[in-house]
Amino acid sequence: MPRSTVAHVDLDALRSNYRKACTLAGSANVMAVVKADGYGHGIREVASALAGETPKFAVACIEEARAIRDTGLSQPVVLLQGIHTASDIGECAANGFEPVLHSDQQLAWLERARSAPAFWLKVNSGMNRLGFFPENLSDVVGRLSRLEAFSRFSGFVTHFACADDPQSPMTAQQTERFKQATLPWPGAMRSVGNSAAHFLPGQELFDWSRPGIMLYGGSPMLGRTGLELGLKPVMSLEAPLITTRTVRAGDSVGYGAGWVATRDTVMGMVAIGYGDGYPRHAGTGTPAAVNGRRIQLIGRVSMDMLAVDLTNAPEAKVGDRVELWGNTVGVDEVALCAGTISYELLTGITARVPRAYRSRSEA
Amino acid sequence: MPRSTVAHVDLDALRSNYRKACTLAGSANVMAVVKADGYGHGIREVASALAGETPKFAVACIEEARAIRDTGLSQPVVLLQGIHTASDIGECAANGFEPVLHSDQQLAWLERARSAPAFWLKVNSGMNRLGFFPENLSDVVGRLSRLEAFSRFSGFVTHFACADDPQSPMTAQQTERFKQATLPWPGAMRSVGNSAAHFLPGQELFDWSRPGIMLYGGSPMLGRTGLELGLKPVMSLEAPLITTRTVRAGDSVGYGAGWVATRDTVMGMVAIGYGDGYPRHAGTGTPAAVNGRRIQLIGRVSMDMLAVDLTNAPEAKVGDRVELWGNTVGVDEVALCAGTISYELLTGITARVPRAYRSRSEA
Numbered sequence: 001m002p003r004s005t006v007a008h009v010d011l012d013a014l015r016s017n018y019r020k021a022c023t024l025a026g027s028a029n030v031m032a033v034v035k036a037d038g039y040g041h042g043i044r045e046v047a048s049a050l051a052g053e054t055p056k057f058a059v060a061c062i063e064e065a066r067a068i069r070d071t072g073l074s075q076p077v078v079l080l081q082g083i084h085t086a087s088d089i090g091e092c093a094a095n096g097f098e099p100v101l102h103s104d105q106q107l108a109w110l111e112r113a114r115s116a117p118a119f120w121l122k123v124n125s126g127m128n129r130l131g132f133f134p135e136n137l138s139d140v141v142g143r144l145s146r147l148e149a150f151s152r153f154s155g156f157v158t159h160f161a162c163a164d165d166p167q168s169p170m171t172a173q174q175t176e177r178f179k180q181a182t183l184p185w186p187g188a189m190r191s192v193g194n195s196a197a198h199f200l201p202g203q204e205l206f207d208w209s210r211p212g213i214m215l216y217g218g219s220p221m222l223g224r225t226g227l228e229l230g231l232k233p234v235m236s237l238e239a240p241l242i243t244t245r246t247v248r249a250g251d252s253v254g255y256g257a258g259w260v261a262t263r264d265t266v267m268g269m270v271a272i273g274y275g276d277g278y279p280r281h282a283g284t285g286t287p288a289a290v291n292g293r294r295i296q297l298i299g300r301v302s303m304d305m306l307a308v309d310l311t312n313a314p315e316a317k318v319g320d321r322v323e324l325w326g327n328t329v330g331v332d333e334v335a336l337c338a339g340t341i342s343y344e345l346l347t348g349i350t351a352r353v354p355r356a357y358r359s360r361s362e363a
Numbered sequence: 364m365p366r367s368t369v370a371h372v373d374l375d376a377l378r379s380n381y382r383k384a385c386t387l388a389g390s391a392n393v394m395a396v397v398k399a400d401g402y403g404h405g406i407r408e409v410a411s412a413l414a415g416e417t418p419k420f421a422v423a424c425i426e427e428a429r430a431i432r433d434t435g436l437s438q439p440v441v442l443l444q445g446i447h448t449a450s451d452i453g454e455c456a457a458n459g460f461e462p463v464l465h466s467d468q469q470l471a472w473l474e475r476a477r478s479a480p481a482f483w484l485k486v487n488s489g490m491n492r493l494g495f496f497p498e499n500l501s502d503v504v505g506r507l508s509r510l511e512a513f514s515r516f517s518g519f520v521t522h523f524a525c526a527d528d529p530q531s532p533m534t535a536q537q538t539e540r541f542k543q544a545t546l547p548w549p550g551a552m553r554s555v556g557n558s559a560a561h562f563l564p565g566q567e568l569f570d571w572s573r574p575g576i577m578l579y580g581g582s583p584m585l586g587r588t589g590l591e592l593g594l595k596p597v598m599s600l601e602a603p604l605i606t607t608r609t610v611r612a613g614d615s616v617g618y619g620a621g622w623v624a625t626r627d628t629v630m631g632m633v634a635i636g637y638g639d640g641y642p643r644h645a646g647t648g649t650p651a652a653v654n655g656r657r658i659q660l661i662g663r664v665s666m667d668m669l670a671v672d673l674t675n676a677p678e679a680k681v682g683d684r685v686e687l688w689g690n691t692v693g694v695d696e697v698a699l700c701a702g703t704i705s706y707e708l709l710t711g712i713t714a715r716v717p718r719a720y721r722s723r724s725e726a
């Protein structure tokens with residue numbers, strides 16, 4: 001018998017969100033971003049579920065690309081962080097991995113390689129994490145164009161810093177800088193566009209967009225929930241009530257004794273905590289649900305359990321399943337209460353929580 | 364070749380911290396708490412490394428106890444959260460798992476069981492998470508004393524809410540309440556004492572203490588670091604620099620463009636992010652180290668990377684290993700910057716980060 005703390009993953013919802021991205025992307029192709037273990041949903045299962053839909057996958061590092069190949073999938077896999085060693089180049093060439101090169105060292109590795117993979121160049125249009133400055137791009141491409149490997153050059157990639165905020169002037173600036181910088185090479189493909197860019201009216205997405213969070217039902221937009229954006233929740237995080245009791249007015253609950261009952265309160269303990277990846281920054285007031293009713297956390301989240309106020313669900317009993325996020329409570333709501341974003345919550349669920357997959361289409 | 368983002372685990376330091384707990388515990392026995400995957404260090408390896416030292420292990424749930432048995436270790440394993448189903452009782456009896464029973468339902472399962480395991484009773488002395496209220500203890504023990512299983516009753520367990528704060532009156536109150544409540548059964552053992560209790564002068568630890576965080580070098584005390592308490596760091600979290608560059612005065616770095624360079628600044632990108640479990644609540648100003656020099660994070664932590672200011676380490680180059688926490692930067696310092704405790708950071712490291720074990724004694 002499992003501990004029955006579990007993350008249900010709805011693969012139909014995932015596919016539906018992918019299709020929504022395609023609709024929003026218009027004529028742009030859409031590569032599914034499945035890094036960080038498929039944003040915490042399980043890279044193998046997520047990639048398999050999307051294999052019939054997406055022409056390419058994108059991941060952070062080569063280990064993740066290997067996981068996709070080990071699953072038997074044959075789509076090209078874009079490595080958003082490029083490669084880490086000289087020998088990675090050969091492995092990329094042999095396996096259909098497409099590194100996004102962003103540093104002189106990586107160019108040198110490409111230059112010395114005997115067989116080259118399809119590859120991309122990262123342009124730093126203002127994020128200032130990775131990529132070549134626009135003013136250096138001519139030199140970079142000039143240097144590469146002398147190589148045989150240049151026949152495998154796919155195109156240019158850039159990434160937005162503030163697309164979650166429609167008011168920010170930064171996205172338009174980055175788009176313009178990217179457009180100007182890549183103008184001299186009209187034959188190369190262009191890839192911009194995290195999830196947020198799909199929701200910005202009039203935003204150009206060029207040849208390939210790269211949505212991540214929206215596939216998993218999380219909102220990419222500041223102040224909006226995934227549900228409000230028409231996305232379907234994919235992960236439903238559940239844990240059982242392991243005890244219920246009445247705490248008396250004046251008694252405190254949990255570490256630090258920070259929550260004190262102002263009246264006799266029926267409370268429950270739920271078998272999930274930050275050791276499972278539930279955020280410790282959530283606490284009193286964060287919503288959860290039981291039997292379809294919304295309830296709230298009280299006190300501090302512990303490593304293996306957390307406390308809830310059951311005033312709103314007096315019928316709840318030991319063994320009932322509490323939804324920490326999913327359909328009744330959006331992951332974006334919990335993220336807001338924890339002072340973070342759904343991305344961190346989803347990727348943070350630890351290995352102690354088994355993932356359980358649901359899919360009508362393959363049932 | 365691995366991504367080379369790695370959590371080194373020093374098993375000698377772990378053993379040394381366990382021995383320190385024994386010294387501090389005086390005449391109390393010490394059970395090693397290895398729940399939540401050994402506080403993120405790997406339950407199998409941690410339990411194996413401590414097998415020659417500790418007479419008992421403690422975990423949260425039966426799945427974790429199974430992991431210890433699967434590793435071939437034979438010590439009793441205490442289940443701090445008790446059991447979740449009726450059938451767990453039989454499994455406990457057959458495998459030397461000792462559940463801490465805390466609810467009427469669990470008592471009913473014990474009553475109906477054909478073979479009983481050694482078991483404990485949880486007393487709620489003020490934490491108000493789990494356990495029987497002191498005033499009900501006589502009834503509970505009375506009910507159980509009629510059972511054959513009662514011959515396997517080990518004793519009483521309680522847990523402190525505020526032992527991290529030496530100023531809090533709560534620990535003395537809980538100790539007194541526990542003592543009074545268990546007075547009628549002088550033959551039963553008594554277990555109190557998380558790590559913090561080991562550092563409270565004059566604190567009674569009765570028969571068994573249950574340290575967790577101190578074994579892993581994290582501080583259990585508010586406002587003190589593990590190093591200050593004489594604990595050895597066990598986990599050293601490292602990731603490579605994947606690029607360095609100069610950002611110009613006025614340019615921003617990272618998501619939200621929240622960090623802006625006030626002067627031309629040499630910065631680096633490090634291949635670790637919240638998708639690895641590094642906390643997104645850390646950010647500008649959080650310490651890290653490279654080549655033994657302390658440096659600081661700038662901007663927001665991304666999913667797969669973060670930015671550091673290299674002004675203080677001008678010699679740092681691509682490929683150099685950045686310590687996120689470990690020997691130069693304490694995990695407690697990072698926790699403070701992230702508004703949380705070392706417990707959450709250590710247990711939060713995701714499966715994407717391989718653990719690499721070091722041990723002189725077994726080399």
Ligand SMILES: Cc1ncc(COP(=O)(O)O)c(CN[C@H](C)C(=O)O)c1O
Nearest residue numbers: 033080159194195210211212213665666
């Ligand atoms: C280069 C790149 N492309 C596309 C995506 C997908 O973004 P989104 O999930 O917002 O649709 C990411 C994700 N970035 C993560 C979130 C990061 O680096 O922190 C990315 O780094």
Ligand SMILES: Cc1ncc(COP(=O)(O)O)c(CN[C@H](C)C(=O)O)c1O
Nearest residue numbers: 302303396443522557558573574575576
């Ligand atoms: C019953 C019990 N005993 C002993 C310990 C060890 O505590 P420490 O790591 O502080 O030494 C814990 C850990 N508690 C965790 C931290 C929790 O429930 O959140 C515990 O729940």
